[in-house]
């Protein structure tokens with residue numbers, strides 16, 4: 001019986017890095033969740049327990065904190081790119097590094113109409129994130145950046161229909177030309193290259209996702225997602241492809257007829273499960289090769 005080690009990676013998951021910039025009385029805060037992983041030739045560690053090639057996960061965590069001070073945190077993409085390149089240099093046995101960063105937004109608290117210098121309230125809509133994959137050395141170096149947003153909870157109270165679907169003997173769903181459409185959107189987009197103004201690109205894509213959700217008259221969540229993706233690719237040449245994972249957060253009209261009360265689309269029950277889960281990729285014909293960009297990104301088809 002021949003047995004061997006298959007794919008493996010190791011690193012420190014979910015280091016919560018909080019960086020305060022306090023050079024002036026008006027502080028700034030950056031609040032990150034950082035996961036790092038190295039992959040490569042780590043057979044000895046697994047098979048014989050020899051750790052000589054292993055840069056400890058503890059060191060990876062320390063580096064994430066040290067770089068927050070030594071190099072500062074610009075766009076999360078730049079921070080992740082710096083960490084990824086560093087880990088490949090620091091670990092000769094590694095063939096690739098994967099750096100995943102989520103950023104939690106804070107907004108200044110307003111007091112008597114003025115923004116406070118050092119008191120913040122957690123910001124609302126969506127969690128920005130990036131996954132940087134770096135592999136190879138020298139001329140073989142390949143870098144992929146997949147950025148995105150999660151937990152972008154959106155709802156429209158009309159402008160959504162769902163009818164004309166395939167029916168069989170188990171179909172009970174009524175057709176509708178007016179329903180609530182709601183989702184907690186996860187979108188991740190792969191950049192074609194790394195010469196990108198990351199913050200500008202993120203802000204533009206987020207705004208486009210929201211405005212498309214609002215303005216597309218939806219015949220299905222699938223059609224809304226495609227329209228959002230098409231608009232992002234049309235307006236953002238730096239993006240090669242975009243993937244969506246969208247739970248259909250069903251809102252069912254409550255039957256108030258037992259109480260002789262009419263309910264013309266006004267009272268709904270928000271069901272939390274089960275939910276339809278709609279996933280789609282929208283991609284350019286001429287998109288660059290994805291390489292390892294989607295390596296170990298769970299939940300995306």
Ligand SMILES: O=c1[nH]c(=O)c2[nH]c(=O)[nH]c2[nH]1
Pocket residue numbers: 162173219220221222248276
């Ligand atoms: O937008 C929708 N897409 C579906 O595929 C689907 N299926 C379903 O029952 N409701 C919906 N809604």
